[in-house]
Amino acid sequence: MINVAIIGIGAISPAHIEAYKVFDDLCEVTTLCDIDLTKAREKAQSYGLKKVPIFKQFEEVCSDPTIELVSICTPPSTHAHIAVELLKSGKHVIIEKPMAASLEECDLINKTAEEHNKIVSVIAQNRFFTPMMKVKKVLDQKLIGHVLHSQVDSFWWRGNCYYDLWWRGTWEKEGGGCTLNHAVHHIDILQWMNGMPTEVTAIMSNTAHPNAEVEDLSVAILKYEDGSIAQVTSSVVHHGEEQQLIFQGEKARISVPWKIHASTSSANGFPNKDTKTEQTIESYYHSLPPQEYEAHVGQIHNVLHAIKDGTTVLVDGKQGRQTLELITAIYKSASEKKTVSLPLKSGDRFYSKESILNHTIYFNEKTFQVDDFETDSITTGGEYGK
Incomplete structure (x- = not known):
């Protein structure tokens, strides 16, 4: 039985708690940790964890030798410090997106994990949806030919008060805006x-x-x-929150939500519908089995079996870093108003958190904040169709 702790009992923590409860034959949530003990006790009560000890300081989790796996669900600016100390104390870690506040912090996490032979998995739950897995396999089989153009629409909507929460809306604590904290999942899918x-x-x-x-x-x-x-639009100003990934190949166009269109050339170069190619790809897509477990449940299942069986995780620290590198390049390009070449190296002005804070664009001054909202209910998207 794998003993699990969850650090940070905010809005995303129920996704982790519920996922672990699905696999009660493999694991048990034995510890919760949050700086707000009252909130943590209420969450423990609501999820039937009445007898689970609740710590205020994450160091208490580090010092508990019975804990083997920890979910880090705290604000992004805290991820690296907590993860490194947990890894040093012999725990595997699952880190909520984004992996960390900078590439420097990602490299420190990955180095520590390697030194202590521990697993790091960065939450990228969208990979585990059935449509995503199916489209990935269609692309891997080269059924649409060489990909010429990709389009990511990561459209979300958030009201003004969304950024009133004490840690949101600041470069220091949240690490960025919609590109980092909303489009991160779609950007991860794109680089995957x-x-x-x-x-x-x-x-x-x-x-x-x-x-x-x-x-x-x-x-x-x-x-x-x-x-x-490829083109990537990241937003929290789009009503309807319509989200999609489109891949235009030499032979056909496919997307999530699933849609296919294939063309062949007429004698004058104008398109004719290629029914045969569409049917071939459509048949392959629908022949692929659905995921047994999706979203957070799927990723946590993947990590639990990696611990149990010694297998590799689908989303490791290297993958988490690559996604953050792509997002960091977007911030660098927008801030410096120039094209940025990859990879970003350790001497780059956007490599460390301190340097990012000194060189990025500050659009407004945050003048008002609240410690918490009356409700912590959230929506996470992911309605990608079948």
């Missing part, structure tokens, strides 16, 4: 399916959230070594 680009050109703005230093809208153009291009 497409690989890393060689160049990034981006702009960003704050269009509707005056109590936030960070961006609420960004648009980035990515160029790959083979000449293909």
